[in-house]
Amino acid sequence: MSDWRSPKLAVSVVFLFNGALFGTWASRIPSIKQGLQLSASELGMLLLLLALGAILAFPLAGSASDRLGAAKLSKALALLVCPALIVVGIADNVIWLAVALFVFGAVHGALDIAMNSWASEVEKSLGRSTMSFFHAMFSVGAGLGAGLGSISAWLALHYSVFFILATLILLPLLWLCWIPWQFNNLDTHNHKSSFQLPRGSLLVIALVALCCAIGEGAMADWSAVYLSDVLNSDHGQAALGYALFSVAMVTTRLMGDRLVNKIGATNTVRFCGVTALLGSLLLVASQSLYQAYAGLLLLGVGYSIVMPLVYSNAANNTQMKAGAGLASVATFGYGGMLLGPPLIGFVAEWIGLRQTFALFALLAAVVLAGAWAFNQDKALVCKNQAES
Template structure:
């Protein structure tokens, strides 16, 4: 049973959880924005960098079962406190690595703690949403997306003024720790779950929710890794215009998530999921049928508006699945979501190699329609 707290404490916990999501987005984007500088500093070839970057996904996958077990035993407040502080402290290690092997190890640690922070802050968000008594999960994920935009902008600004990755990462880590020192003190305590398995592979409803987040993660990864390539290769746009495709998608994600809770409360999670899947598929369709960059950009905006609420809806439904602790349920479903992020871009590249990038995007659009068909699983459960 949830622990009930007076409204002022609940309001503080909600703001603190917003802070966690925002910082998680900032930390991740700060690293991504300085990858070219670190590549140049270490003198890594493109192929070498690709191997080094595998450290992050390996850490991420390793964190899943351990985080779910820790959440069941300790509750989300303790786990997210430790994971978020460790994630911030791990960021400067990425710039201090003297060679590729050390960077791979640092990425393993950063990926591990970032994933642990992600799952545990979603578990805390489920508890806050449950006590709030209305849908608010989408707004939490909006802060993550906003943090990503801010982190990327800060990284670009740091590069423009000549601030190296080591100094930039240290400043971001210090600022994050100061915010976390307050936020982690006012989170809601959650009771531990009875002894049980350390990890639950998704079955039944959780498997369906996992497939929804897998298709969503694959689609988001497709836009992140291939939208600029599509704009350049298929439509002949300039490099600057091509880069705007992902920016347009990201802004649409933020705007959509900020309105997602209101739409959820007004129309329900199932309706929102069905519309989201259809809208994402339609966005890919507009992009594929466009002969000009402006039309393709509009398509990527529609894709962002379609995908924006699917992760929050699926995580909220998983965290409220009867008969299993929220932490284990979230870790189980998120594993498939992360798998979509990881395998999606390479699969799209493989399909594009044997056919075309247009065919790859068409297949992703079909998966978006599959999300719409499965949206009934997003219905809230007591």
């Protein structure tokens, strides 16, 4: 093994790879909708099937990760997700697309659990926070995949061809992941794959994940609508709002581990909760586009580091094995992503969009109140002391 192919690099590549493939798929959704003449409701149901596949795969992936090893499972699933995406591209009717998306969602979701479990092992071996950087790599990969997808659409390249080319371009990256990795945390006697509800402090962490995911998912679908309908911005100005939110999130994630290592996980979550609270209040009170932009920037910072710390703490919890803990909180996170956009729509129909966005302040308050449950910094310190 070359010295520069470190475990941190290997995990970073897996996150980048998975994010890029998901961005590749997401960028061509309009083309698939048009190519198969899907209605909005049909597309919505297909997207729900993708999410359902992921949620059902979580407990299976968590159990397999604990029994077989997170690194081994991550590598295998990274290879499987490529043909799964290609099958999505070549599906020529709604039925086959539904099956393909369910499988793609399951493999993508399973890889999400496995790679986060591997990331937590590397984090423990290093004795310092690294999870925020790994999640930043996923975001960078998603942006890369979306960018390539936009170019392929501009070139009028059929999405099936693009999916094949994208996997061929990205597959060589996995060579960087093929490193020896042994972590003495396997549970060879655990054959359970059923979902386990989090409890105690892990339940608090799962609720924080739910609130953060609702906000993040709603920003993706509703921030541009808010800027357009409430502040009367044009479509370009409205789209810029979510771009600013995303840039703030990725930038903060790249710096997040330094912050966690300096002030600890609990104080970092408190910082994120306060920042998200201020951002949501500023966004709701905004009378100008620039005030709204500032609110979205603060929200991007506030939401950025929470989910990486959720995954890290779930993997380090003492109540269940790492894979099972990750599966339990990931279900809450995905549930929040699914619930957020429709929930905002239903409530906005009732009380108005500006008033509905005030709910994000309540979600941020839950994040702030649940910060006490994040004690990953203590676990890493104990790990360092044990190995000294």
